[in-house]
Amino acid sequence: MDYVGFTSNFEELFFKHQEGKYKGSYIHYKRSLKLVFYPEFSDLGFAIEVEKQIKMWVKTKKEALMNKESEKLPNLAKKNFKYVF
Incomplete structure (x- = not known):
């Protein structure tokens, strides 16, 4: 499973998801998580x-x-694109 998300506090969000704090969230039942890509941006937009x-x-x-x-x-x-005629 791949998950794309945004947060201003990655460590807090990651550990809360690992602990199961967000029941009903998209990745709640997909634990355990593995971080594979984590870019940092200074511009929120x-x-x-x-x-x-x-x-x-x-x-x-x-x-x-x-x-x-x-x-x-x-x-x-x-x-x-494959065209079917």
């Missing part, structure tokens, strides 16, 4: 913009980001 963008990515593109395979990202952004 930009951070939210990046979060929204990543949330819309397909799973393979998110996996490339998590695996630090940034060279794959441009190709994964292209859509391959």
